[in-house]
Amino acid sequence: MRRSRSSELLPLDPEIERTLRQLRRDNRRREELQAIEMVDYDINRQIQGATIALRDYAVPTIMGSAIRMPTIPANNFELKPVPMQMVQSNQFGGYPNESPDEHIAGFLQYCNTVKMNNVTDDVIRLQLFPFSLRDKARAWFNSLSQESITTWADLSSKFLRRFFPPAKTARLRNEITKFTKFSGESLYEAWERFKEAIKKCPHHELLDNLLIEVFYLSLDETLRSLVYVAAEGALMDKNYDEASALIEDMASSTHNWQNERSK
Structure with a gap:
């Protein structure tokens, strides 16, 4: 059988005991040198520590700013x-x-x-x-x-x-999608509250048509009928800008009319 390269025999050492003694001496010398180096390191640390007053160990380290300012070509730059x-x-x-x-x-x-x-x-x-x-x-x-x-x-x-954080985004997005008109709330008040909910989460990533649908379905039957008539039955055929402008005009008009009556 052909012997593999990794299993080739090492040459015979005729003085193997002397070689082993030499290896042991080398190992002991290496360990002694490492021990001396550790002692020197500890002594140096003690010497350095001896020059520091005890009260200095209690002084906090002052951290620099988290901001690394870019290079400013302007001379004498100073904020007023x-x-x-x-x-x-x-x-x-x-x-x-x-x-x-x-x-x-x-x-x-x-x-x-x-x-x-x-x-x-x-x-x-x-x-x-x-x-x-x-x-x-x-x-x-x-x-x-x-x-x-x-x-x-x-x-x-x-x-x-x-x-x-994502949890806050999810909560605010949920407030938009589950928006509900309060009992006794006017169209103007509901619309303002709905816009405020959207403003709180500008990155809601909800489709425009879904926003209009959510608000429209949140209205009671009376207000929903008014919006339906004003849109000539085609609210969902309008784009977001057109639909929101229609609701905005209706909300403002009814609000102004109610204010005039209350005077």
Whole structure:
């Protein structure tokens, strides 16, 4: 039988005992060197620690900002107090009753009023956004890794993922699809409440025709008949803009008429 390469015999060592003794001495020498290195390392650590006062161990480490600012070509770039005060007057705290997407929209409106030569919108937004946060939202921002954010797109995305999680989106989308008109509620009041539900979840991804259908079916028989007549029986043949404009006009007209009667 042909012997495989891996099973070839090693050459015979005529002084195998001497070779084994040498290998043992080499192993002992290697272990002694490793032990000496560990002792030196421990001594160095103790020496370094001895030069540090005990109170210094209790001093917290100051972390840098989570934002790594882009290079700014403008000389002497400095944000003025006014835009900072505008941002701080509308801070987001991270509470359930607050809307993170509305906060972003309002923040961008403020930022659009700030223009500087050779300074990009990204720089202005990155500089100002931390001042728009308080309480839980500020704590979240401070917990981000140092220099982990380099663009406004990255910061806004992280912010919305944290404060507009999928569970909240599902709950708000459910409020739209299961919308119900309250007893005694006028067309105007129901329509305003429905629009507010949509506004709270702008990324609902529901089809326009479904939105109109949900609202129409939520109405009581009397209001549904009024809308049906106003649309000449073809509400579902209209596109979203046409149908919502029709309902908007009806709601505003009845609201104004009721206000006139109450005077």
